[in-house]
Amino acid sequence: MTAADLIQAVRGRFPDAVIGSHDYRGDATVIIHSPPLLEVARTLKQDPAFRMNFLMDLTAVDYSAFGKKPDRAFFASSGVPVRPPPQIPDPEPWPGPPSPARFALVYHFFSSLRKHRIRMEVPVEEQEAELDSLTSLWPGADWLEREVWDMFGIRFRGHGNLKRILMYEEFSGHPLRKDYPVNKRQPLLGPVN
Amino acid sequence: MDNGAGLQTREMLLNVGPAHPAMHGIIRIVTKLDGERVTDVDVEIGYLHRGFEKMSETVDYNGVIPYTDRLNYVSPLINNMGYCMAVEKLLGISVPERCHYIRVIVSEISRITDHLTCVGASAMELGAFTVFLYMIKAREYLWELVEMVTGARLTVSYCRVGGVKGDLPEGFAARCKFALQETRKVLAESHALLTRNRIFVDRMSGTGTISAEDAISYGITGPFLRATGAAYDVRKDCPYSVYDRLDFDVPVGTRGDNYDRYLVRMEEMEQSMRIIELALRDIPPGPVQTNPETGRPIPAAEMVDEGKVGNIVAIAGVRAVTDPTLEGSGKPHHPAIAADEKRVFLPSKEDTYGNIEGLMQHFKLVMHGHGIRPPKGEVYFPVEGANGELGFYIVSDGADKPYRVRVRPPCFAIMSALPKLLIGDLVADLIPTFGSVNMIGGELDR
Numbered sequence: 202m203t204a205a206d207l208i209q210a211v212r213g214r215f216p217d218a219v220i221g222s223h224d225y226r227g228d229a230t231v232i233i234h235s236p237p238l239l240e241v242a243r244t245l246k247q248d249p250a251f252r253m254n255f256l257m258d259l260t261a262v263d264y265s266a267f268g269k270k271p272d273r274a275f276f277a278s279s280g281v282p283v284r285p286p287p288q289i290p291d292p293e294p295w296p297g298p299p300s301p302a303r304f305a306l307v308y309h310f311f312s313s314l315r316k317h318r319i320r321m322e323v324p325v326e327e328q329e330a331e332l333d334s335l336t337s338l339w340p341g342a343d344w345l346e347r348e349v350w351d352m353f354g355i356r357f358r359g360h361g362n363l364k365r366i367l368m369y370e371e372f373s374g375h376p377l378r379k380d381y382p383v384n385k386r387q388p389l390l391g392p393v394n
Numbered sequence: 395m396d397n398g399a400g401l402q403t404r405e406m407l408l409n410v411g412p413a414h415p416a417m418h419g420i421i422r423i424v425t426k427l428d429g430e431r432v433t434d435v436d437v438e439i440g441y442l443h444r445g446f447e448k449m450s451e452t453v454d455y456n457g458v459i460p461y462t463d464r465l466n467y468v469s470p471l472i473n474n475m476g477y478c479m480a481v482e483k484l485l486g487i488s489v490p491e492r493c494h495y496i497r498v499i500v501s502e503i504s505r506i507t508d509h510l511t512c513v514g515a516s517a518m519e520l521g522a523f524t525v526f527l528y529m530i531k532a533r534e535y536l537w538e539l540v541e542m543v544t545g546a547r548l549t550v551s552y553c554r555v556g557g558v559k560g561d562l563p564e565g566f567a568a569r570c571k572f573a574l575q576e577t578r579k580v581l582a583e584s585h586a587l588l589t590r591n592r593i594f595v596d597r598m599s600g601t602g603t604i605s606a607e608d609a610i611s612y613g614i615t616g617p618f619l620r621a622t623g624a625a626y627d628v629r630k631d632c633p634y635s636v637y638d639r640l641d642f643d644v645p646v647g648t649r650g651d652n653y654d655r656y657l658v659r660m661e662e663m664e665q666s667m668r669i670i671e672l673a674l675r676d677i678p679p680g681p682v683q684t685n686p687e688t689g690r691p692i693p694a695a696e697m698v699d700e701g702k703v704g705n706i707v708a709i710a711g712v713r714a715v716t717d718p719t720l721e722g723s724g725k726p727h728h729p730a731i732a733a734d735e736k737r738v739f740l741p742s743k744e745d746t747y748g749n750i751e752g753l754m755q756h757f758k759l760v761m762h763g764h765g766i767r768p769p770k771g772e773v774y775f776p777v778e779g780a781n782g783e784l785g786f787y788i789v790s791d792g793a794d795k796p797y798r799v800r801v802r803p804p805c806f807a808i809m810s811a812l813p814k815l816l817i818g819d820l821v822a823d824l825i826p827t828f829g830s831v832n833m834i835g836g837e838l839d840r
Contacts, residue, residue, distance in 0.1 A: 226483055226773050254610050258774075258785055258802040268770070268791045289485060289737055291769035307787065309774055309802070313610070313626045320774060341613035344810035352447075367440040367839055376448055383452050 202250075202317050204229035210250055211319070215241055225295045230320040232299040238323055239333040245310055245319070246338055253310035253319065256335065259345035261325075261353045262305050264298045266379040300324035304355060306332060325355060334360035352377035405433065408821065412441055416519050416825050419835030423812070423824070430820045435813040442835040450799035454765040455481055455555050458799060463549045465801060466837040468511050469504035469780045471497075471540070473837075474553035477799075479634060480775035480786035481555045484768045485738060492730040493557050494636045495677040499570075500543060500552065501777075502666040502673070506577065507533045507540075508780030508832070509617075509659045509666075516656070516829025517588060520597050525584050532580035535573040542569060555766060556739040557732030567674050574667050581663060588656070598653035602815045602827030605650060612814070613807035616782025618831070621658045622650030628778035640672045655830040678730075738766050765794035781805045781832055803837040 202210065204224035211231045212219050218241055221232035233241055245253040299305045302324035311318045325332060334357035335342040346357045347366040354375035357363060365372065374381050411422040420441035426434035446465065450458045462473040475497050482489065489497075514529030537547045542563055544550040552559050588594045604614075606622040619626055627644045629637040645661035647654030732739040740759055745752025758764045770792045776785040782804030789798040808831050815827050 225771050226486070228772075228774055230772075255615075256613055257776075257783065258613075258787065258800070260787065260800045262789055262798045267797060289767060289769055291486070291771070294769065295771035297770065307800075309785070309787070313624065313631065316631050318632075318774075339611050339613065340608075340814075341611060341807050341810055344806065345613075365440075367443040369440070376445065381448075383448055 202315065207251075207317060207319050211241070211245075214244060214248070221296070221299060223296050225293070228320055229318065230322060232305075232322045232324065235323050235325060235329075235332055239335070239338075241321070242308070242310075242335055242338055245321075251310075251319075252312045252314045254313055255311040256308065256339040256341055256345070257311045257318075258307075258309040259335075259342060259349060260307050261349050261355055261377075262307060263303060263353060263377065263379045264305060265303045267298050303327045304330065304353060306349070306355065308335075330354060331356040331358055333358050336360055351375065354378065403429075410824065412438075416828070418515060418829075419833055419838075421809075421833065421835065421838075423816075423828070425816070425821065425824070427821055430822070432816050432819055432821055432824070435816045437809060437812050439809060440839050442839040444836075444840065446801065446840040447799055450796055452795065454794050455768070455796060456759075456766065458796065459553065459555075460549065460551045462801075463551055464836050465803070465840065466508070466779060466781070466784075466834045467548060468834060469501070469508040470548065470550050471504040471544075471552055472501045472777060472779050472784065473801075474550065475501050475635075476775065476777040476779070476784050477786050477801075478553040478555050479777065480773055480788050481766075481768065482733070483773045483775050484771055484788055484790055485555070485735075485766070487556060487733045487735050487738060489557050489733045490730055491636075492561075492678045493732070495673050496543075496558055496562055496731065497553065498635055498637065498640070499562075499670050499673045499677075500540065502669045503536050503539055503570075505666045505780045506663045507536050509663050510536075510577075512780075512829070512832040513584070513656060513659050516652075516826060517584075517594070519825050519829055520594055522588060522591070522594060525587050528580045528583055528587075532577040535576045539566075539570055539573050542566065554732070554739060556735055559731075561727040561731050570670065570674060574670065577663070577667065581660065585660065589660075595653060597823075597826050598656055598830075599651060600649075601652050601819055601823040602655075602830060603649065603651045604811065604815055608814065609650065609811070612811040614782065614811060615807070616779065616804050617655060617658045617662060618782065618808050620644065621647035621654040623648050628776050628783050632776060634775075634777060636673075637669075639676070640669050642666075642669050642672075652826045652830045762794075767792060767794050776802070779804050781808070781834065781837075801837075801840065803840065805831060805833050805838050809833060809838055 204227055207229040208222045208224060208231055212222065215237065218233045218237040219231050220234060223230050245251045299322045304325040306323040306325060308321040309318065310321065323332065332355065334346055336346065337359065344366060346360050347363060349355050350357065350363050351365040351368055352375055372387060406427045408425045408427055409422065410425060411417045412420045422438040424436040425432050446461055449461055458477060459474055462477045463470040465473045510529040510533045514526040518526035540550060541547050543566065544552040544559065604622060606624040609619050609622050610624060615626060623646050625644050625646045630644055642665045645658050645665065647658050728742045736755055741752040741755045746756040759766065768790045770790055772789045774785055774787045776783045783802065784804055785802035787800040788796055791797040812831065816824055
């Protein structure tokens with residue numbers, strides 16, 4: 202199916218869950234509410250129209266700093282601000298971040314049978330920051346969700362072993378959040394014997 | 395536990411790693427053993443986490459490329475290519491035909507070096523040290539090619555957004571032919587030493603088995619998936635660059651065990667060599683080095699002096715003598731290797747040093763806050779890495795730095811399936827199974 206057909210098919214199946222869609226640069230993207238996430242994912246996996254057998258990737262984006270603090274362009278030696286060059290224009294612009302919510306979970310599904318891909322985005326507010334786990338559908342979601350928890354602090358309901366994966370247990374904070382300073386250092390704690 | 399005869403047995407906890415001779419990289423596998431049988435496995439990763447994704451948000455678009463070298467450090471050229479093609483998709487630009495072929499050639503060379511390392515190292519761990527030395531010898535020939543093209547062996551940073559750093563050097567085709575011929579000899583020798591070797595087959599066959607359905611549900615791709623019989627290859631199924639014009643086969647296995655993975659990798663090297671030969675045959679010709687009107691090439695420094703006295707007309711067409719590491723990046727090569735988009739690709743050094751427009755263009759692209767400023771948007775672009783689907787997901791907010799860069803590391807999915815692969819096998823089978831995963835720490839932990 203083409204990107205537009207895929208979006209139409211998902212919209213037709215879940216008219217209430219889908220809150221937005223686009224096919225920027227040919228990537229079919231649907232934005233859905235978080236409550237029916239598990240149901241939508243199950244349909245994408247099992248419905249003969251989609252047959253998305255791969256959960257290729259799962260990640261999140263922290264949109265809290267999006268477009269808010271553009272870097273000033275300046276001459277490195279003098280610090281004199283100058284006007285940055287204009288952006289490269291886009292004939293078909295991107296509609297923008299999925300929602301005003303702080304985080305967006307980004308799922309990339311792929312069907313090796315139908316050779317189509319779809320990206321599903323789920324906006325999450327910082328306060329709730331909890332979603333249904335997809336580990337019951339794809340065991341590969343286990344580590345991916347652990348990484349999202351580790352890096353962004355988003356929790357997953359029904360995940361049996363939600364602990365840090367790349368950072369160590371004693372680490373405080375979630376490094377890929379935009380408010381985590383890039384040069385912040387924490388002591389490396391060894392295991393307590 | 396009581397085994398019925400009144401003798402007590404108990405489970406044993408065996409800690410493999412983080413620094414173990416058979417762990418290629420730093421990783422900890424905690425196994426629970428009942429006798430020699432593995433009953434439970436806990437895999438602990440993250441020892442090589444360097445914050446690739448966080449660092450990418452602090453540098454400009456071209457500045458990410460050196461970081462991508464350090465993801466899969468056995469085949470860095472494929473990472474370079476994947477990242478650059480993702481940004482090009484975001485920008486909506488395309489690169490010249492010759493550049494596509496160059497990228498395909500160098501990434502297939504990288505795929506061979508990656509598979510040679512994987513097969514050689516796993517063979518060594520099973521006692522076949524000779525094979526390891528032979529394969530490293532073949533890899534050396536290929537790395538010499540890489541060095542010839544990029545100027546570096548490991549941290550190549552060869553691709554640029556909108557092109558590649560330099561054209562293929564003179565005499566590349568002949569050197570490549572020689573290297574492939576030597577590699578074929580090594581592969582024949584390795585086949586003779588391994589494929590029907592009783593010890594090797596006994597260790598590899600029937601161990602670390604996984605079915606196609608399980609592999610897919612874990613998100614496993616690449617040779618590991620193809621050994622189970624599922625013929626998914628990004629180069630065939632979602633063709634990018636010029637792979638759809640090159641004729642090659644996708645080898646698949648049937649049983650999904652270590653032995654099939656070995657055979658698939660051996661055959662993939664053969665197919666990669668086929669792709670390189672076809673690409674070298676079809677590659678459009680490069681630029682013809684013309685003698686500039688003014689005659690001699692003059693050094694860049696001298697050019698600046700000439701420009702200071704106002705002699706810009708005379709030097710505009712002259713080739714500067716550039717550093718040897720920039721060979722192939724000169725002005726005549728530019729139309730063949732770089733996209734025709736001044737807001738993306740650095741001008742040739744002749745222009746940077748020789749005229750004010752070139753200098754300004756260079757300045758605009760390298761200064762803080764200037765640089766490449768793609769439109770707002772998000773893209774995902776997958777390429778076939780040596781271990782499977784290597785995808786880059788990039789979000790741009792219109793600034794000169796990426797808002798978010800996410801890499802989908804192929805061996806992350808395979809490592810998450812490691813408990814599934816190991817449980818039920820003997821503890822000695824851990825070594826070939828882990829070897830066939832081809833874990834690359836830089837890519838796994840980022």
